[in-house]
Amino acid sequence: MAHHSHADQELEQRNRLPTLMEVLGRRTLAPVDLFSFYIYMRDQQRSVDYLDFWLDVSQHMSLCRHYVRELRRSMLVDTPDMEKATSKRSSNFFESFDIGEGMDTRKSGQESRVSAILRSDNGGRKKPGSLERSPSHSLGSAHSRNYSRPSPGSERPSPSEQLPQPSYSTPEVRTDSNSPGHSVARADIKASAEKILYTFVLPGSEREIVLPDSMLNKIIRAIEEEGRDDPEVFDDAKDYVFQAMERDAFPGFLQAKALGNLVPLSVLIRLIIGLTSLMAGFWGGYYMILRNESRRTRCWLILPFVIGTYFLVSYQYKLDILAAYLGFSEYTWMNWSRVKEPFVRRLLLTRATMALMMFLATAVGLSVLFIFVPGTNF
Template sequence: MAFQDRGPPEDDDNFAPSPMPDLQRNRLPTLFEVLSRRTHPPVDLFSFYIYMRDQQRSVDYLDFWLDVAQHMSLCRHYVRELRRSVLVGTPDLEKEESRRSSRVLEAIGDIGAGPSMGTDKEREQNAQMSAYLRDQPAPSALFDSPQGSQERRARASTQLSSQGITDSNSPAHAVAREDIRASAEKILYTFLLPGSEREITLPGSITTDITTAIEQEGRDDPEVFDVAKDYVFQAMERDAFPGFLRARALGNLIPPTIIARLIVGLISMFGGFWTAFILIFLNASRGTRCWEILPFTIGVYCLASYQYSLDPIMALLGLTEYTPFSFVRIREPYVRKLLVKRSITVLAVTILVDAGISLLFILVPGKRL
């Protein structure tokens, strides 16, 4: 995975959708389910990425979490392939160190290729994997001199992207230990160090501990980022995710479209009132005044859409807006159910208000001035 601002993770092979999303979930999804790609539009990871980028303006936090998850995938892939090679057998297996490594790798068990989904078994395997990686430091991490820090930083900035590493079973995508080291350094130099390219705000103690662990202790195991990853996850869960659910699960419009509907609604209502008073003071027939229904309907509909952040007709058709003039089908069953109920309510309010205003100006007696 490239560590630059890579854009929404729509087609990222390293975070492929879960093969069995929970379609029977009779509730809104959790943040972990969204990040694990166990959800469908409009509450999927792609939607959350766009929300964090365009509305929260804090997509760096999400990128950090995804990059740490990718670092975990890289380590899992490396250890899985290493375990496979040990089980097949190596010429050095008679050495004590090789026998010890073999026992440790067998104890870890068969590690999957993708990011951890958070089960107890996987957490135990991840802890064992991190312990193994700490016991087997990367060659480039053995007490590098402080003068080599800038060189390591430049190397880490380009190594992963130039190699195009992915979490794949193909031999062409074999992961070396140096790749894991470069991945850890890249996360540190991109997100955590003061003045870094995409620095995120973390407690100073967390940043200091990670910097010391990577640059001085030579660690690159996934557990080195655990505290920061948990902090970022909790921050997103507390500050961003509730707003995301309100925007995407209870509405189907984005802020620019919502503002545009407010403007159109106010203009239409002004035009409707202006026309109504003109026809009243011209003593026009009630049949002629029925044309007032058109601007009032447009105005009330647009203002209701602005108030509820929801286009009811579009929602009943099963569509939601990702970006301006870009629509996708609602595939999350529970969200579809919620939006249909809210759409019916909004349509009912729209019809009642529109009918009340229209009848008032149609039936009021005219008086020519």
Template sequence: MAEQMSRGSQEPIRNRFPTLFEVLSRKTVAPLDLYSFYIYMRDQQRAVDYLDFYLDVSQHLILCRAYVRRLHRSVFEDTPEIEKNSKRSSYILHDAGEGPSGEKGSIADQRLSAFLRSDHGSRAQSPQNSHGSGRSSPAGRERPPRPSFMTLDSPGDSSSPGHASSSENVPRREDLRGSAEKILYTYLLPGSEREIIIPQSILHDVQEAIEGPDQRSDPELFDSAKDYVFQAMERDAFPGFLQSKGLGNLVPQSMMFRLIIGLISVFGAVWASFILILRDKPRTTRCWLILPYTVGIYFIFTHQYMLDPILALLGYSEYTLFDFNRMREPFVIKTLRMRSMSMLLFFLLVTVATCCIFIFVPGKDL
């Protein structure tokens, strides 16, 4: 089987690397989890704004779902008992919130967006109460999405849909509008604080939908921009992330540090080798050359393979410079252990051959 369920856990054990969608959906664990991908986008790709935009749009969808669920509950609670069994009492709201049992993804989200658009006429806020009108909203009214991934609401947060019943965290229609405008003014408009580059046609459609006469705030208005960013990350960033964290366990700063130490050690070992050979020192003395050659070749190999085999065999991966964390993704652990064994075998062959050349070559006293 390609995937099996781990004992006592609902997380599948993959016999493959995960997809980008699985990483963004938090269905993976270290070192291929969302936190690792965030660090990779921030430190190596220098494109964390694209990931933050994607996560903020996903958070906007959660906010919309929470709003519809709250509206569903309020309508149900205000409905007389005799009408609660009526098919029309909550049919539209129920379908807009989650859809039929077992329905996932785009169909339910399309119903949610369709409901929010149809609900706009009776509940839309006036422009002066919006985030982008140049006036501040009343205190406590606006609840913008998180500014970055590091403050992303977790599934157990009170702001998640399952906890939307809390009075101070119940989303309102103006919250949806404020959230949509915050995304537009933070990421999409030219010259914005964290501007990302998307096609002009997509930007125009989103801006027109939010600032135009419809004043939309449903999550579907970001679909084109979200799909474009997803494809860009999948094409330009995700393969490098898999290579860095799925086939290696070192970060670029550590690799450069190791390369410098390796080159210095090998240069020092070669220099000492010629000194000992040209002074006809005994082979027992030359055996000490094994130490600098071993250190130098090992660090050069770790740089070339982007992998420290000893750390990999111990089950650790480097998140940031000298910050090591235990790996939990079974397929990555298996892959890195196999690569580590192959690398160690090759390393030993090169080290032994190099040391034998400089130890057993005849000396000559000059």
């Protein structure tokens, strides 16, 4: 309860737009949450593979933390009496670092210590009560695919669908191992690292991302030749991808979701409807003026002028005025979610008020002009 109240207080006090790390850390709400960013990267940036890579590497780090935590427990609980002295010295090494759930999932001293423990444990002798299991029980894709992730070819998801869990929350891992009380094997860590390599990194892989050659070769050599699977293997690539998203995608995401509430297809449709309606209003207005129609008849011109102006203003601001006042934002075409981020809600209301004034001034001006201008009768 205290955690939720602290999070709510943070949201209310954040009188600014969120950062990319806050979005990836699930510390934001719709329409600038991780779900919306995923949809934006998939549908508008066409580069969702970069976000998937970052999230999978973060999940790999979470798995490594879980393994090290269980390794520490096994040394404290499962070591026989005659090895307690050795266990105590080893456990002091684990005690020296706190496997916390830090929100900043980029490279940190904690991540380095986890990697150091994994490297020292890799290929070492089996300890009594250790977490070794048959590779057949490896999580493989299960640990990174235990959520529903929208794919580019899938149907548009609903807001209730869950996205990948970032690394700061320990994953709920299940295996069919007979070893009680332990949920992560070292084989799972290796399978996780290899899956990231074969899915995103290797040239020609299923969802290859573009990385500098030096970075690419370093990852391949570390996993395939040196047999490493610790989180530091992906550090440089993870930072590279994060900076690329922060520089190339995130500003556009904030502009689309914090300053507007329409997706590009809706904006385009509103431009077409607005221009068509406004042209119909002008044509009808000039026709009625030339035919010297009465002002009562000319009042019908209000309809095309109001429709045309509303949609053109919506196109200009990339904002539906009525939806903004009702507190909704479009995440895919004709699918709406409620605006929950406090600062974004206030920002959209301010822009909706500006758009409303422009709409009213233009619609009233055009209607008055074409209704009250003197007619001409040839």
